[in-house]
Amino acid sequence: MCHQTVGLVQGKLEAAGIATTAISLLPWITRRVGPPRALVVPYPLGYPLGAPGDPPLQRSILRAALALLPRRDLPVLEEMRPEPDATLSEGRANRPTR
């Protein structure tokens, strides 16, 4: 139900002129609700930012969600493509895991 709740709030924020982006763990629900922009990430429920105690991975997910903001071809529901955490290197590449 979280995905509906978040999607409904997102629609209202966008209509009020605030640019929004979201994470989705359940794309089949997000598609039905239809918020303007969401990034589908390959993690289980309860883990929208990937893994606890993994700042590089969490940053890369947040950054990928923010990267959807310039999109105008709404609604956007895009799967995350992992990228190295370039700007804030902590000594290893980001490797999303299930």
Next chain:
Amino acid sequence: MAGLGDLKLSSQAFLRAYPWRRAEKSDAAVLGRPMSECRVALVSSAGLTAAGDPPFDPDFRGGDPSYRWLPADVDLGTLVENQRSDSFDHSGITADRNLALPLDRLRELVAAGEIGEVAPRHVSLMGSISAPGRLMRDSVPAVVEGLLEDRVEIVVLVPV
């Protein structure tokens, strides 16, 4: 991501038959300046509460539609998770609240110059709401008004 088959059988039956509401359609909001200058707020559905906040009510019929403001300088480790859903493993969020409210990560993106600033307060919802009428009527207008007052330009929403 999670598929329907990852959920309990009782949840699957409910979700298959559930009449999903549609998000409001509007023109895309346009950023008035580069993202590196914008003020960003988070919305989390994990039902997080700060010290002194009343907890979300797990017995509220249809799901507790209330909201809490979380100040930007909150110590994430002190937040309590009140999400009533039994459909997911809560241990990750217990270990690291950034999984549901990536406030430390937002601060780092500000420090790196990728976004402008962290908004003064963020929004906590208890997202397990099957009857969203009160949420939409009472809570969401106040949340939208508060974020506009705070001159928030970008909101990142995190369901759990």
